[in-house]
Amino acid sequence: MEPFKIIKSIATPLDKVNVDTDQIIPKQFLKLVQKTGFGQYLFYDWRFSTDGTPKEDFILNNPKYRDSKILLTRDNFGCGSSREHAVWALLDYGFVVVIAPSFADIFYNNCFKNGILPIKLDRKKIESLFKTNSEIEVNLENQTIIIPNETISFDIESHRKKTLLEGLDDISITLQYEDKISQYEKSQIVF
């Protein structure tokens, strides 16, 4: 995982509640086993018509948001299936921050395993962000989102913050103790 840096980008407003992982990455793409390359299938049924042409009215197809790194959305984002492909698709597409009033639990956990920062904000602050039409700055170190004329603070558990800033996933953290693990394993008698 890459260490998390300050993100400056316009936020893509996806004005929907209860966006489930079936919408984020439809089932036909679950067969693919590599962790990369899922971005092209992100929100597939919303982005593309059945003949494969982009749907112009879908927000991700608006050229203004083409290089956006921040997804702004509504309650219970990531509900439904536990497929980690949903996070892989968001990341591969280019999103590194998702901001919502609430997230589904498994999705929320999966974000941290892959270097995406999910930010929970109360609905009033979410409204201010939906009204912002220019670049915003997400600073994880300071736990702030800077929009014109306002700085919004957000909460994050300290160990989650540390792992993102250092680019460590759970397994990398474990690997930091590899010496001790090997030492312990050597001390065990195997029958």
Place this chain on the structure above:
Amino acid sequence: MNITEKILARAAGKTSLSPDDVVFVNVDKVMVHDVSGPGVIAVFEKLKKKGMKIEKLWDASKVWVAEDHFVPSPDKVSAQNIVLLSDFTKQFGISKHFKYGMGQYGICHTLSHEEAMVLPGEVYVGGDSHTNTTGALGAFAAGLGHTDVAYVLLNGKIWFKVPETLYFKLNGKLPNHVMAKDFILKIIGDIGTDGAAYKTMQFGGNGILEMSVEERLTLTNMTTEAGAKSGIIEPDQKTRDYLAARGATKYDEIHGDANSEYEKIYEYDASELEPIVAKPFSPENIAEARDLSTTSLDKAYIGSCTGAKYEDLQAVARILKGRQVKIRTEILPAAISIFRKAMDEGLVKIFMDAGAVVGPPTCGACCGAHMGVLAKDEVCISTTNRNFPGRMGHVESKTYLASPLVVAASAVTGKITDPRDLK
């Protein structure tokens, strides 16, 4: 402590725990299937590239594997994944691999109870969101993402924040026309699809004591649709009998203390419950079946971990016996053991006499993958657990979720039908 807190405390080696405590727990069982398995393998490959040696799992005897989403293999990629999974279980010495076409196999959550893979008091995690199902046996059961499952496979541990518990008390026995599915849909309608986010949903009261183990499994299965971390029911004599019939008698039951605490208690009177249908496109979008009696349907689907257990099929057979289906009706028992029993007990004959098709166990159409997906504008009534846009096929198809009784009655009339209104 309530049952969930006590199970987590036991697994964490603590004497006491409270909601919001973060603990590392020892996992008793872990499951992967043909979607999460290859996902885990991808995580392992990434680790190997980083230089990590992965030669063995923490404890292969505690790992079990199901083939359910993409079986029978609908295409080459899916077939390859099944090969990948077989290589994986061979490499790491996992003996509990339920293979399609080799005796018992089925949907992972169904196998978890049919084969007594998980026992009361255990901590069970799986690479699938409906892992919650098995909590009906009195275990702590929760779904994880692929990276977390990979971690558990290597270390045998995982951390949890102890969830708050919402307690749903059912007073009285469900009437004959109402099933557990109606009760859980009613609850999801009341609390919403994020009403139990990161909480445990526990079910109790004399109505639950009256309920069979299979019906209880429908309740815990659908806790996922309310965003719950887990669903749980205290084990009782019915649980013991159910497990004993499957050869499992040795386990340490855990029960909540007399002064168990819950964040909130909801009470329901069984006599007031009605057959419920969740309309497109959310399990919380509920209505009474009778209020939807003009809704025309193209297909009835009876399948999945939540709606194709043996008693679900019995309910369907009670309706279809001596009747004919008016719309396409597909019945896929959730495991081979259930299929066999349905055959031995004459249910399959009833289904076929009624004109329905009976197919092999698979998650196939429930997740819109294969084996009976929906076309544009097709309308389906289904015993499954999700009805998001495109869940069962085309993004402009529609799925109504209902109990096996309502789905079977609707198959007979071609419209959404309360079983009481069937002539």
